Amino acid sequence: MRLLLKATFFYLIITMIVFGVGGIMTYxxxxxxxxxxxxxxxxxRLWSLQNSVENxxxxxxxxxxNLSIKEVDNTIEETKYAFSDTLADHPNPRISRLEPHRKLxxxxxxxxxxxxxxxxxxxxxSDDIFSGVFKSQTRLFIILGAVLVIxxxxxxxxxxxxxxxxxxxxxxxxxxDVSELKLQKTSTREFKELNEILKQMTKxxxxxxxxxKEFSENASHEMQxxxxxxxxxxxxxxxxxxxxxxxxxxxxxxxxxxxxxxKMSRSLSLLTKIxxxxxxxxxxxxxxEKVKSAIYDFQELLELKQIHIEFELARNVMIESDPVxxxxxxxxxxxxxxxxxxxxxxxxxxxxxxxxxxxxTGHPLRSSSxxxxxxxxxxxxxxxxxxxxxxxxxxxxxxxxxxxxxxYEHERHVIELRFSGA
Amino acid sequence: xxxxxxxxxxxxxxxxxxxxxxEGSICETAFSYNQAIDKIISFKYDVIILDxxxxxxxxxxVLKALKDESSEAGILIASxxxxxxxxxxxxxxxxxxxxxxxxxxxxxxxxIKAIYRRKNFNxxxxxxxxxxxxxxxACEVSVSGNSLELTKKEYELLVYFISNxxxxxxxxSIAEHLWGDHADFYDSFDFVYQHIKNLRKKIILEGxxxxxxxxxxxxxxxxxxxx
Numbered sequence: 014m015r016l017l018l019k020a021t022f023f024y025l026i027i028t029m030i031v032f033g034v035g036g037i038m039t040y041x042x043x044x045x046x047x048x049x050x051x052x053x054x055x056x057x058r059l060w061s062l063q064n065s066v067e068n069x070x071x072x073x074x075x076x077x078x079n080l081s082i083k084e085v086d087n088t089i090e091e092t093k094y095a096f097s098d099t100l101a102d103h104p105n106p107r108i109s110r111l112e113p114h115r116k117l118x119x120x121x122x123x124x125x126x127x128x129x130x131x132x133x134x135x136x137x138x139s140d141d142i143f144s145g146v147f148k149s150q151t152r153l154f155i156i157l158g159a160v161l162v163i164x165x166x167x168x169x170x171x172x173x174x175x176x177x178x179x180x181x182x183x184x185x186x187x188x189x190d191v192s193e194l195k196l197q198k199t200s201t202r203e204f205k206e207l208n209e210i211l212k213q214m215t216k217x218x219x220x221x222x223x224x225x226k227e228f229s230e231n232a233s234h235e236m237q238x239x240x241x242x243x244x245x246x247x248x249x250x251x252x253x254x255x256x257x258x259x260x261x262x263x264x265x266x267x268x269x270x271x272x273x274x275x276k277m278s279r280s281l282s283l284l285t286k287i288x289x290x291x292x293x294x295x296x297x298x299x300x301x302e303k304v305k306s307a308i309y310d311f312q313e314l315l316e317l318k319q320i321h322i323e324f325e326l327a328r329n330v331m332i333e334s335d336p337v338x339x340x341x342x343x344x345x346x347x348x349x350x351x352x353x354x355x356x357x358x359x360x361x362x363x364x365x366x367x368x369x370x371x372x373x374t375g376h377p378l379r380s381s382s383x384x385x386x387x388x389x390x391x392x393x394x395x396x397x398x399x400x401x402x403x404x405x406x407x408x409x410x411x412x413x414x415x416x417x418x419x420x421y422e423h424e425r426h427v428i429e430l431r432f433s434g435a
Numbered sequence: 436x437x438x439x440x441x442x443x444x445x446x447x448x449x450x451x452x453x454x455x456x457x458e459g460s461i462c463e464t465a466f467s468y469n470q471a472i473d474k475i476i477s478f479k480y481d482v483i484i485l486d487x488x489x490x491x492x493x494x495x496x497v498l499k500a501l502k503d504e505s506s507e508a509g510i511l512i513a514s515x516x517x518x519x520x521x522x523x524x525x526x527x528x529x530x531x532x533x534x535x536x537x538x539x540x541x542x543x544x545x546x547i548k549a550i551y552r553r554k555n556f557n558x559x560x561x562x563x564x565x566x567x568x569x570x571x572x573a574c575e576v577s578v579s580g581n582s583l584e585l586t587k588k589e590y591e592l593l594v595y596f597i598s599n600x601x602x603x604x605x606x607x608s609i610a611e612h613l614w615g616d617h618a619d620f621y622d623s624f625d626f627v628y629q630h631i632k633n634l635r636k637k638i639i640l641e642g643x644x645x646x647x648x649x650x651x652x653x654x655x656x657x658x659x660x661x662x
Contacts, residue, residue, distance in 0.1 A: 237515045238444055241537030245450030248540045251603040251653060252457065258651050265652040272607050275537050313588065314614070317626045 017173070021165040025158050036150045043142045048115065052096055055117035055132045059094075062130065066123045078102065079133035085120065087127050092120045101133050113138060175199035179208055186215060188222050189288055226285055233282040240275040247271065280401040283341070284388075287408045292335040300330040300339070304364055307343045311351065320354055320373075324362040332432055334413050342409045345402045346371050346428060353426060372427040385419050436460040436551055439480045441471040441497060442513070443490050451484060454540040455547070457602075468492030472500055480508045481554070482547050485530070487514040487521060495521075498528040509550035513538065539608035545598040564597045564659055566643055578641035588613055589634045596647065596657035605654040631655060 058080070066072045072082045079101070094117055101114040114133045121128055178197040186194060194215045196208045247268045256264070286292065304326055315322055332339070350360045350373040358374035384390040386407040389400045410417040416431040438460050442448040445466065452462045463478070465471040468489045475483075475497070483501070487494035498510065512525045515536040522533045531550045534543060552560055552571050562569040566579040574590055576583040585593065595612050596604065610623040613630070635647045648656045 234515060237536050238447065241515075242444065242446040242450060244537050245447065245454070245540050248603075248605065249450060249453055251605070251650075252454075261651045261653050268605060268607070268653070314623075314626065317629060 015165075015169055017165040017169040018162070021161050025161060028157060029154065032150050032154050036146050039150070040139075040143055040146045043146065044139055047137050047142070051115045051134055051136050052094075052117070055096070055115060055134055056094060058132050058134075059117060059119065059121075059130060062132075063121065063123055072123070072128060078106075079114070081131045083129045085127050085129050087122075087125075089120055089127055091122055091127075094119050098136075099133070103135075172201070175201065175204045175208070179204070179211065183211065188218065189226075189290075190219070226288065230282060230285040230289070233278040233285070236278045237275065240271055240278070244268070244271050244275065277401070280405065284401060284405055284408055287338065287405065287412055290412065292338040292412075294335045294337070295333055296336065297331050298334055298336055298339055300332050300369070301326050301328055301364060303339055303343055304362065304369065307347050308362065311347050314351060315360070318351060318354065319357050320351060321357075321359040322362070323359065324364075326362070326364040327366055330364055330366055332413075338409050338412070342406055342430075345406045346430075349402055349406075349428070350426070367432060369430040369432075370427065371429075372425045374424060375426045377421055377424075378426075382419055382421065386417070436481045436547075437479070438462045438547065439465060439471070439474055439478075439483045439508075441465045441483065441489070441494065442486045443467060443488070444486075450540060451543065454544060458544065466490075468494075468497060471497050475501060475504060475506065479506075482509040482511060482550055484511050484513055484543070484547070487512060487525070495524060495528060498525065498530060502529050507554070509547075509554045511543075511546055511550055513543070539605065539611065541595075541599045541602060541604045541608045542612055544602075545595050545612065548598040549594075562594065562597055564600060564646075564657075567593075567597070567638070569594060569597065578638055578643040581641045583637060583641050585634070585637065588630055589637070592630055592634055596655070600657045600659050603650050603654055603656050607654075609654065 062072070062075055062080070062082075065075070076082055097116050097118070099114050099116045100111040101116075103110045103112045112135055115136045116131060116133050118129070118131045121130060175197045182194050182196055194212055196212065199205055199208065247264055250264060304324075308322060308324060311322075346369075347360075350371050353375045354360065354373050355375055360371065360373045363370040378385070380390065386403050388404040407417055409415075410430065414433050416433065418427075418429045418431070420427045420429075436458075438455055440448050440451050440455075440462055442451065442464070443466050448464045448466065452464060455462050463474060463480075465474050468491045471485075471489070474480075483497075485494045485497055489497075494512065494514070501508065501510065510530040510532075512522075512530045512533045513536060514521060514525075514533070525533055531553065532546050534546055549571075552562065560570065560572045562571055567583075568577050569575070571594070576585055576590065576593060591613060592609065595609065606624045606627050609627045609631075613627070614623065631647055635645065639645055644661050646657050646659060646661050648658050648661070650656050
């Protein structure tokens with residue numbers, strides 16, 4: 014739920030409570046006010062009665078449904094106004110119903126005589142007051158709620174625009190991007206602070222990442238020279254006479270290990286180069302030709318492994334990329350398809366305007382297919398391969414904004430490249 | 436053959452030197468740009484092995500100096516940088532070949548010999564080893580006068596062996612020589628073995644000696660002293 018909408022709901026709940034309490038208070042005030050008015054009215058009637066009697070009129074001529082006068086013993090003292098609520102017949106005689114009435118009862122001495130006077134008046138019923146207050150409060154609440162929800166919607170688009178821009182920028186943020194985070198200027202302090210912090214953070218992250226990358230690039234580069242020295246020494250050692258089988262075995266193991274290491278560091282530095290966008294000589298490339306020549310290049314290896322290859326290449330599929338990078342990509346995919354094949358297996362290559370699909374026979378993966386494109390993750394842990402081929406392929410796809418998908422269907426490994434721009 | 440090794444890493448330089456000297460080549464070493472320039476001006480070399488990253492200068496400048504001297508020396512660039520631009524620039528400036536570090540010494544040796552042959556110093560494009568004769572221009576091989584039909588890979592393999600005769604050549608270096616970057620296969624050694632088996636058979640069939648010895652686990656040796 015949107016923040017502003019959520020806040021609105023909270024606000025509405027609070028308003029509801031306030032309206033409830035307010036309603037009770039209004040009801041109470043109303044009721045008291047009405048009572049006060051009624052009481053005053055009753056008193057004024059008493060006074061006018063008193064006046065009339067003092068002027069010589071008979072008090073009993075005033076008796077009606079809501080006024081009763083009785084003469085009482087003269088010894089009884091005058092009393093203060095005593096108000097009480099009571100039920101009496103409805104003032105309209107045709108409605109035979111008891112209605113709540115306000116009663117003023119008092120004992121007065123008028124012209125040497127003592128009377129007990131009781132005056133009644135219909136009062137406004139409390140449920141009438143209640144329903145009136147309730148209705149008006151509810152309507153107010155509904156209007157307020159509607160206005161709040163609508164305005165929160167409108168505000169969230171306007172007020173939160175810088176925030177949404179920031180969100181989008183973070184979503185599109187790439188660690189290896191050189192460009193700074195692009196954020197919208199805002200006058201809201203919170204968003205300003207957020208943007209400031211984000212900018213500083215991403216700047217620092219990018220700088221750290223760059224220096225880390227530089228380090229790994231330098232390390233893999235610097236490693237090559239000592240490796241070359243060691244490799245050379247072993248080659249020289251090999252030339253010496255009187256080496257027996259045991260010596261050769263030892264020499265062989267260390268030679269292989271060094272060879273493996275040097276291949277690994279070469280692949281790693283290639284990976285870093287791709288990440289650093291060092292292959293940026295983008296031009297139009299005829300992918301059909303590239304794939305065709307790769308098939309030709311691998312012909313011999315295919316024959317030696319007795320792998321049958323079939324292909325279906327659309328003509329003149331053009332993509333925009335760096336030729337070296339594409340060469341590496343295609344080579345890696347072919348190598349992969351050959352390496353993880355079975356004897357007398359097959360490879361099929363399909364190239365269309367939208368995708369390149371290479372599938373090969375092979376045993377199912379033992380490890381998870383989601384690890385397939387990760388560095389040093391290899392299904393075959395024998396150590397013969399380096400486990401960077403597909404990581405490099407994936408990285409090249411990322412740089413070129415291709416989609417690379419792996420599936421295993423009908424006992425075949427399928428790798429599909431989808432060109433977005435095509 | 437007179438060779439100048441321009442390489443700032445002393446150990447690497449020493450490796451190359453001892454490997455090449457066993458071939459009977461005369462090697463001199465330069466560890467910096469200035470030393471290299473001094474040597475180039477003072478002496479004549481058949482082949483110069485040139486590292487591009489020198490402590491006091493760029494190897495490409497050595498190339499320019501050589502051009503100014505109108506030197507006839509063959510030049511092999513040996514660089515840790517595997518960048519295409521450097522390679523193209525080097526070749527543009529008159530280098531004959533480019534090898535990326537780390538390299539196999541046997542590969543370096545084969546490349547030097549190829550440059551040497553191409554430069555045609557003694558008008559000798561013929562590679563000879565006992566009864567085997569290779570015309571490197573026409574890519575033709577004959578054994579005791581009988582022509583030998585070889586596939587491209589077998590031919591490359593034979594030239595590689597003869598360039599490194601009587602040396603142990605590792606199977607890794609053979610695989611890389613034959614397939615370059617594509618050699619990154621765990622079964623490429625089986626392919627090497629198959630090619631060698633075929634080559635050996637063909638030579639023997641034409642009356643040649645059984646020169647190729649297997650060195651346990653490591654690789655092979657083209658032994659010219661085999662009867």
